[in-house]
Amino acid sequence: xxxxxxxxxxxxxxxxxxxxxxxxxxxxxxxxxxxxxxxxxxxxxxxxxxxxxxxxxxxxxxxxxxxxxxxxxxxxxxxxxxxxxxxxxxxxxxxxxxxxxxxxxxxxxxxxxxxxxxxxxxxxxxxxxxxxxxxxxxxxxxxxxxxxxxxxxxxxxxxxxxxxxxxxxxxxxxxxxxxxxxxxxxxxxxxxxxxxxxxxxxxxxxxxxxxxxxxxx
Numbered sequence: 384x385x386x387x388x389x390x391x392x393x394x395x396x397x398x399x400x401x402x403x404x405x406x407x408x409x410x411x412x413x414x415x416x417x418x419x420x421x422x423x424x425x426x427x428x429x430x431x432x433x434x435x436x437x438x439x440x441x442x443x444x445x446x447x448x449x450x451x452x453x454x455x456x457x458x459x460x461x462x463x464x465x466x467x468x469x470x471x472x473x474x475x476x477x478x479x480x481x482x483x484x485x486x487x488x489x490x491x492x493x494x495x496x497x498x499x500x501x502x503x504x505x506x507x508x509x510x511x512x513x514x515x516x517x518x519x520x521x522x523x524x525x526x527x528x529x530x531x532x533x534x535x536x537x538x539x540x541x542x543x544x545x546x547x548x549x550x551x552x553x554x555x556x557x558x559x560x561x562x563x564x565x566x567x568x569x570x571x572x573x574x575x576x577x578x579x580x581x582x583x584x585x586x587x588x589x590x591x592x593x594x595x596x597x598x599x600x
Contacts, residue, residue, distance in 0.1 A: 387450045387452060390543075391542065391546050394448065394546045394550070395550065397443045397447055398443055398447075398547070398554070401439050402557070404439060405436055405439070406558070406561065408435065409432065409561070418504045422504050423497060423502055423504045424497075425502075425504045426493040426502045426504075427490070427493070427494060427497070428490070428493075429490025429493050430489065430490035430493070431490075433489055444547075448543070449543045450541070450542040450543055451541070451542075453539065453540075453541050453542075454542060454544075454545050455539070455540055456538065456539040457539070461538075465536050466536075466538075468532060471532075472529045472530075472533035472536060473529075475525065475528070475529035475532070476526065476529045476533060478517065478525075479517070479518045479525045479526045479529060480526075482514050482517040483514075483526065487512075511565055511566060511569050513569075513570045513573065513574060515581075520581070520593040521582075521589055521592055521593070522581065522582055522584060523559070523563070523577070523578065523581050523582065523584075524555070524559050527555040527556075528585065530555070531548075531551070531552050534548055535548060555584070556583075559584065563578065580593055
């Protein structure tokens with residue numbers, strides 16, 4: 384029992400380190416320093432950020448202990464329900480990605496602008512867009528919502544996976560606040576209106592989708 388508790392705290396600690404490092408690297412101060420010392424090479428910051436984040440997540444995942452406790456293991460017909468939830472959530476992720484600027488998120492667009500000599504070091508490493516269509520009419524962070532459902536919909540869950548899922552969910556929730564600070568700063572009243580009418584992570588107003596007055600990009 385004590386070993387299992389120690390394992391859980393170790394997992395929480397490692398994922399906390401990942402979350403902190405991930406947030407620090409995304410902070411405005413780090414980006415300002417990068418522009419100051421590297422100028423237009425800031426165009427590669429986002430790509431490097433994504434690669435480093437994936438590596439750190441893999442490292443944390445690999446180093447985390449695996450407490451040998453099964454929380455639950457579902458059999459028929461509950462496994463079918465889980466499968467249906469997975470399919471629906473995967474469809475939701477694909478739906479969201481249709482409205483998602485993947486190249487900008489991964490940093491590829493910034494590199495392309497740098498190659499074409501149109502990149503401005505003074506701009507953010509990521510051009511923010513106010514997306515309020517499609518799944519964004521029901522929830523402000525649909526990619527987080529569908530990803531959480533997809534990860535949670537498992538036939539069998541052990542203590543390690545449950546702890547990891549809690550960490551990821553907490554990270555998504557906390558991270559959404561930082562993302563929205565940027566959006567409020569750029570889009571002001573329009574985003575505040577959207578924020579006041581659309582839930583953060585749970586589509587609680589699914590029968591009353593958001594009706595955008597304008598489209599901002």
